[in-house]
Each structure stands twice: as C-alpha cells, then as structure tokens.
Amino acid sequence: MAPSRDFYDTLGVSRDVSADELQRAYRKLARRYHPDVNKDPDAEERFKDVSEAYDVLSDPEQRRRYDAFGPDFRQVPPDMDRQTWARARAGAGAHGGGRARRGGGPAEHVYSGSGDFGDIDLESLFGGMFSGRGAGGFGPVPGADQEAELEVSVEEAYAGGRRTVTLSGPNGSRTLEVTIPPGVTDGRRIRLSGQGGRGSDGATAGDLYFVVRLAPHPRYRVDGRDITVTLPLAPWEAALGASVAVDTPGGEGKVRVPRGTSSGRRLRLKGRGLPDPRGRPGDLYAEVRIMVPAEPSDEERRLFEQLAAVSTFDPRRQP
Known part of the structure; x- marks a missing residue:
C-alpha cells in the first residue's frame, strides 16, 4: 500500500x-x-x-x-486523545493488523479508509483493551467513517436538490436520501451523520461521506466555481458587436459582444457561475467561436465575395 x-x-x-x-x-x-x-x-x-x-x-x-x-x-473516536490512540495503534502493531476494505468507482460501492474497525476483531486485535472500562480498557468504540463517490450534474451542483442513492455492500443494499447543497464543487464532501461503519458493543455508528464528482457536461466546463460555455457568433455579430443570449445553469443570460471580437475571446458574466453560500459566487465565461454558413446561399456568397474584394483586413498580419 x-x-x-x-x-x-x-x-x-x-x-x-x-x-x-x-x-x-x-x-x-x-x-x-x-x-x-x-x-x-x-x-x-x-x-x-x-x-x-x-x-x-x-x-x-x-x-x-x-x-x-x-x-x-477519520477513524479516531471523537472522545479519544492522542496518547490513548497512540497506545491503541501500538497494540495493533503488536497483535497484527486487520485488512481494511477499500474500493472505488460509483456510489453503489461504499468503502472506508484504512483502519475500518468493522473488519477487525477488536477483542483479539487489542488483547481485551476494548472489552470494558476497567483495567485500562476503552469500552465500546464508535464505528469508522466511510466514503463513496456521488456524481452530480452541473445543473444539480448549481441549484442543489435531493437525490435517492442506493448503496450495496457486504450486508446488503440500503437506500439513502442525500441533500446536495447549492454551489457544491468537485471534490467536496457531503456528510450523512451515523450512516457509516457500525460501532462495537452498541457504540454509535460512524459517518458516511459522499465525495462529489461533477459529471462531464456537453456545454459547460467547470473550474472551481467558474463556468465556461462556448458562444457561437456569426461573422457580422463579431465584427459589428451585438447583444446575444447565452445559456447558463441558472437560466438564460445576456452578454454584450464588443465590436471587433475574434474567436477565443472570453466574455465574463459576473456572478453567474456556481453560487457560494459563504462568499462570492463564481463567474461565467462565454468563449467566442465565430461560425460561418456551411452552405451559403447565392446572396450570402455574393456578399462575402463583395466584402473580400473591398476589405484590406488580413487576419494573418495582425499587429
């Protein structure tokens, strides 16, 4: 490992x-x-x-x-101090360690971190240290925390919502309701209290953490709380300037295109990225891509030819 x-x-x-x-x-x-x-x-x-x-x-x-x-x-019981945990670890080393379950993949596969007490015979591992409070014992031990991945769409990350998730494990399947907070970002963890590993001798269960993974999106690219979306423009809109609609996770927005805009330019819509309940929301960037007709009509072709004849613009000789 x-x-x-x-x-x-x-x-x-x-x-x-x-x-x-x-x-x-x-x-x-x-x-x-x-x-x-x-x-x-x-x-x-x-x-x-x-x-x-x-x-x-x-x-x-x-x-x-x-x-x-x-x-x-994540495996240390809430009321245990450093010295006690160090002694427990030393005892584990003297008696041999247990094998922790660990898995990956989608939310259907739950895994816990190293030291998952649910897989270890605590009585044999610690030589009776967990059997009771007497003689230096620790008593019941709370369950270990566990993690699973939860894939959410950009729209869900923006607006939040509730999700029903079915988890399968060695003890069968269970269904949980997960609340996705608005503005959740990739890698953040959502805690479900008491839904983790079972404790020993009636102790409280650990917590279950869902690690958020943003699903790939056909339109949006997310970086932290900022979102980038491609903005297709006609040549005349880019050359003359325009006010055009742009899709955002929160609904339609309007962006002003300055005159003389070229492909690749990023136009910012302040505060239209992922929200942040504790601070400033991210921004949305409309990245310009100039499009031309694949099959121009005769009139369009004539106008383009007329423009080509009178224009002195050379895109390959920019200052």
Missing part, C-alpha cells in the same frame, strides 16, 4: 498556513490539474488529491483532528 499523503505537502503550504493562503494555493493547483485543462494522464488523480486535501484543511474541526492524528483522523 502506498504511504499516506500529507495534505499540507499536497497543497505545497506550511502547517501554519492561513485560511486565505490555503484557498489561494488550492485554486492555483485546481486550475493547473483540472482534467478539462490538463490532459496529462496523472492530472485527474492529482486534482482529486488536491481537492481532498483542501476539503479537510479548509474545515477548522477536520483540520484540528488531522493535525492531531494525521491520516488516521
């Missing part, structure tokens, strides 16, 4: 990084490794690593637990 990644190293920041510096580092790396921008075979996996690291470190409580317990922080 590969060694656990350090979330601070993943984002290239120090352990005392501020919230603003953390956000800037994440946005820079997310733009660099987003699969829609970076076609390197490893970029998508790197993007997921960056998103997971930011998701944990941007949450003050999760960051506190990560700083205290490291990669095991």
Whole structure:
C-alpha cells in the first residue's frame, strides 16, 4: 500500500498556513490539474488529491483532528486523545493488523479508509483493551467513517436538490436520501451523520461521506466555481458587436459582444457561475467561436465575395 499523503505537502503550504493562503494555493493547483485543462494522464488523480486535501484543511474541526492524528483522523473516536490512540495503534502493531476494505468507482460501492474497525476483531486485535472500562480498557468504540463517490450534474451542483442513492455492500443494499447543497464543487464532501461503519458493543455508528464528482457536461466546463460555455457568433455579430443570449445553469443570460471580437475571446458574466453560500459566487465565461454558413446561399456568397474584394483586413498580419 502506498504511504499516506500529507495534505499540507499536497497543497505545497506550511502547517501554519492561513485560511486565505490555503484557498489561494488550492485554486492555483485546481486550475493547473483540472482534467478539462490538463490532459496529462496523472492530472485527474492529482486534482482529486488536491481537492481532498483542501476539503479537510479548509474545515477548522477536520483540520484540528488531522493535525492531531494525521491520516488516521477519520477513524479516531471523537472522545479519544492522542496518547490513548497512540497506545491503541501500538497494540495493533503488536497483535497484527486487520485488512481494511477499500474500493472505488460509483456510489453503489461504499468503502472506508484504512483502519475500518468493522473488519477487525477488536477483542483479539487489542488483547481485551476494548472489552470494558476497567483495567485500562476503552469500552465500546464508535464505528469508522466511510466514503463513496456521488456524481452530480452541473445543473444539480448549481441549484442543489435531493437525490435517492442506493448503496450495496457486504450486508446488503440500503437506500439513502442525500441533500446536495447549492454551489457544491468537485471534490467536496457531503456528510450523512451515523450512516457509516457500525460501532462495537452498541457504540454509535460512524459517518458516511459522499465525495462529489461533477459529471462531464456537453456545454459547460467547470473550474472551481467558474463556468465556461462556448458562444457561437456569426461573422457580422463579431465584427459589428451585438447583444446575444447565452445559456447558463441558472437560466438564460445576456452578454454584450464588443465590436471587433475574434474567436477565443472570453466574455465574463459576473456572478453567474456556481453560487457560494459563504462568499462570492463564481463567474461565467462565454468563449467566442465565430461560425460561418456551411452552405451559403447565392446572396450570402455574393456578399462575402463583395466584402473580400473591398476589405484590406488580413487576419494573418495582425499587429
């Protein structure tokens, strides 16, 4: 098994990084490794690593637990301190470890992180340490947290909503209602309290986290909270300027096309990207693509020929 990644190293920041510096580092790396921008075979996996690291470190409580317990922080019971956990880990090493279940793929396959207590005989693993409070025991142990991926459309990410999800596992299938918050971004985690691994001796269950993955979209490209959409224009609209309609996840918008616009120019609609309940929404960018008739009519051909005869414009000799 590969060694656990350090979330601070993943984002290239120090352990005392501020919230603003953390956000800037994440946005820079997310733009660099987003699969829609970076076609390197490893970029998508790197993007997921960056998103997971930011998701944990941007949450003050999760960051506190990560700083205290490291990669095991999701498996540590809420009321356990560092010293007690270290002793439990040492006991696990002395008695031999259990094999943690781990899987991937769509939401139908649930997996837990390393140290899933649901797969381990705690009594034999820790030599009776979990059998009771007496003689240095810890008593019942809460269940481990688990994760599953949840694919959502750009429209769902924009507006939010509810989704019924069926999960299958070794103990059968179960159906859950998941609330998708408006403005959720790729890599963010949605928590379902008490729906994770079962605890021992009647202890509380862990939590289930759905990791959001934005589905590819035929029109929209998403980068963080910003959205890019292609804007087809006729040659005369680009040359003379126009006000044209553009599709956005929140409905139709209007964009003003300046005179002399060329293909590739990005026109911004401020605040029309993914919303942010805690801050400024993203922007929507309409990327111009000039289109010409595939089969011009006789009149259109005549006009284009007339333009070609009188125009001194040479697109290959731009200043």
